[in-house]
Amino acid sequence: MKDINIAIIGVGTVGKSVVKILQTNKDILKARCGVNLVPRIGISRDIDDKELKSLGIPLSTNIDDAFSDPSIEVIVELIGGVELPYEIALRALKSGKAFVTANKAMLAYHRYDLEKQCKNSAIGFEASVCGGIPIIKILKDGLGANHILSLSGIMNGTSNYILTKMSKSGLNFKVALKEAQDLGYAEADPTLDISGGDTAHKLLILASIAYGINAKLEDILVEGIEEISQIDILFAKEFGYVIKLLGIAKKEIHSDEVELRVHPCLISQDKLLAKVDKAMNAISVVGDMVGETVYYGAGAGGAPTASSVVSDILEIARSKTSPMLGYMSSHENTLKLKPIESISSKYYIRLNVTDKPGVLSDIALVFAKYKVSIRTLLQKETWEQDKTHKKDLDTTCIESKPKHATLLLSTHICAELDIQKALNEIEKLICVVCKPYMIRLLD
Missing domain, CATH: 3.30.360.10 (Dihydrodipicolinate Reductase; domain 2)
Incomplete structure (x- = not known):
């Protein structure tokens, strides 16, 4: 039965779990793909780590060792970062080796660059999003x-x-x-x-x-x-x-x-x-x-993330090739x-204001100006009665006093541009003592 040799660059928490899965579950993996999946070498900065040495695979600190062995068919990158992993990916794909990664940051910047390079080589990145969920x-x-x-x-x-x-x-x-x-x-x-x-x-x-x-x-x-x-x-x-x-x-x-x-x-x-x-x-x-x-x-952790890494290796071993991004x-x-300002939503807003007559009227006038309709309203008595909250307020906020109240409100659906304009104007009102805080609301 054929062996597929694998180099794992970055044998930390996830990398160790990848090796353990390949070793512990080798029989079921063999049954599912028809070949032996062999962890051939691990690349790590700390090859004297006791747990790492106990895995019983060859170790090296030199990334070049993952490429110099012609028997290695799959490169697994688990080191993190952006540019070095991208260089490793390009090197793997250009040399005809399959490439597997859990690196979402690198893919966020270079996914389309890699798609152009992987026409003749397979690439897997299931572990880059939500760990063990095969999304x-x-x-x-x-x-x-x-x-x-x-x-x-x-x-x-x-x-x-x-x-x-x-x-x-x-x-x-x-x-x-x-x-x-x-x-x-x-x-x-x-x-x-x-x-x-x-x-x-x-x-x-x-x-x-x-x-x-x-x-x-x-x-x-x-x-x-x-x-x-x-x-x-x-x-x-x-x-x-x-x-x-x-x-x-x-x-x-x-x-x-x-x-x-x-x-x-x-x-x-x-x-x-x-x-x-x-x-x-x-x-x-x-x-x-x-x-x-x-x-x-x-969504994270050694074993769940490694499970997704090995699922990519398994698919590559089955010789199933598909376009990297699905098209x-x-x-x-x-x-x-869609432009950010064109987004529409319902909104929750926290306003810290002076507790005096006319405040609600001033705020309501601004919302009405920008066609923002209030859905619910809740008022906290004073900040002084909420000691646990006091330290959570915006650091630009002035020291709370007994005559300051907190208004909590939600809106009906309105445009992002309108709510931002309204909040910018409300922040400038004399009765508003802290920068308004907003969270979008999804029913």
Whole structure:
């Protein structure tokens, strides 16, 4: 029986799990693809690591060793970063070797560059989005008969863990973040996770497969969870919502525009996505033929991510080749990215104001000027009565005083451009003492 030799560049948490799966499940893998999948060499900066040495495979610190062995047919890249992994991918594809990666950041910037290079070599990247959830294959194959009307999902376990702890345990943002770091869900520098950047990388990859659109990170709306406070959680609960960080892609069936955005969102507590807690991921996909389907699972971690890596190796071993981003021809190349200002939504808004007569009237006049209609309104007595919230306020906010009140409101559907103009004008009102905070609302 034929052997397919594999080089794994980056034998960290995921890389070690890849080797273990190839070794532990070798019999079932052999039965499914008809060949032996052999981890031939591991490339790591720390080849003296005890766990790594216990895997029993040759080790090296030199990436060149993954390419100098002509028997190696598959290069697996798990080192992270953008440019070096891209160079490794090009080198693998140009040398006729298959390439597998879990690197969403690199793909967010270079997915179309790689697609041009992989005409004669296979490439797999299932593990780049949502760890163990096979959403890439679902979009490319399982839902291939559908026009994708929308996809929305919780694609970052760190932010979802933080929001769960804020909602379920009453923690403020900083405490929840520290707990996530202590448990290993968040990095020492969690910026990419909490800012929405990680989710945006994944959304761009999915949008390429769902719509064939080559959108750039700098062209889409990306907002994080850093400014969410307990008072926002309170409003959500009061009106039957849950706050989640979502990646959203939408396209009307007869439109030539695709809407891409990443931001915190108030979603009805009855929705399936609202019930996804802690570090788990979930994605809802709506197809024109199948309707809504929802996919749930571990979005990170060594074994779940490695499971997706090995699934790509398995597909390559079966000699199944398909276009990298799912299109044999540029069927939907007429699609364009919808401008951010053209997005429409319902909105939740937090306003910190002086507690005196006429304030609501001043604010209502501004909203009316920009055709923003108020849907619900809730007023907190004073900031001083909410000690846990006080530290969560915008750092530009002046020190709270007993005569300051917090207004929490939601709107009916309006245009992004109109709500932004309204909030910019409201911020300048004398009665408004902090920069307004806004979260989009999804029923």
